[in-house]
Amino acid sequence: MTCGAPLDVKDKVSDSGWREAPRLRDMTEFRFSGSTCQVEGELVPVAEINLSPQDAVYFEHHVLLWKDESSPLSSLKTQGGMKRSLGGMPHIITVANGPGRVAFSRDAPGELVVLPLHPGMELDVREHAFLLASHSIEYSFVRIKGLANVLHGGSGMFMDRFVTAQYPGLLLLHGNGNVLERTLRPGEKILVEPGGFLYKDSTVQMQAVQLPLRSGLMGRQSMYLAEMAGPGRVGIQSMYVHHHASE
Known part of the structure; x- marks a missing residue:
């Protein structure tokens, strides 16, 4: 299991290959290491963690509910300090033990x-x-450098990178609206609105592309999209927010 969905839920896949992330039922509970996680609510879901003495989780401090x-x-200082702060990203991560x-x-x-x-996996996740x-x-x-620049004249889009070494781990993301996932074959490409990007395998290459649009005899407009090239998984969210402070 790589998506965290309950084992008794069947995959729902569109004709174009997008897999719907099964919505976790209210009060769904699952285990990781010696701890448990229970999902509460559906509109604005809550993740309640019962940590065992040997476990810990880290997070951006403003997502703590209780x-x-x-x-x-405790706190965990991240690399990049000032660059992350200027980009609107936290440079200190909070740890609950x-x-x-x-x-x-x-x-x-x-x-x-x-x-x-699983051990040896690497995943890139959009900021916040x-x-x-x-x-x-x-x-x-x-x-x-490029995705946010061309859209808002900023310093680029930050992505959080999560890597496992010899031990497995658990990562929880919040997707705005609904979340869909598609696995790209080697060399297969899709274009995604940058605000809709949620996560990708590190093997998926990502860059900004400019699409010229004709608007009358002399007029020209452009559309800027994120080009994703496989192999690997790409996750998108149907409702997106551009974080202008980080762009």
Whole structure:
């Protein structure tokens, strides 16, 4: 299982190959390491984690909804400090350690995407989309120079990068609206509105492309899209928000 969907839910795939991420039922519970995660609610879903003493999860501090008083918090400094701050990205990540219960949500309607990461996996996620990750997953970031530049004249789109080494881990994302996933064959390309991009395997190459549009005899307009080239998975969200502070 790579998407975190309940095992008794059948895949729903469109004619063009987009797989609908099955919406997790209210009060769905699953395990990772020695801990459990329960999804509560559907419109603005909440992830409630019951951490075992040996486990921890990290997150952007503003997604914390509530926690047990006894559950300790600490901080994890990320690479890139000032560059991330100027781009509107947090340069300090908060860590919740077990034992204890802690809950998370984002202030937007949508659905939670549960992504178990096996050893040796690497996933890129759009800025401000990850909800939490288990402590066994390494965290860094990359910047795509061009996607936001051509759209808003900014410094580029930041992506969070999650990598597993010898141990598996669990990654939870929040997708605005509905989430769809498609697996690209080697060399297969699709064009995606940059605001709709949610996540991709690191093997998928991503760059900005400009499409000229004719508008009358002398007029010309352009559309800027993100070109995704396989192999690997691409995840999109049907409702998107451009974070102007990071662009």
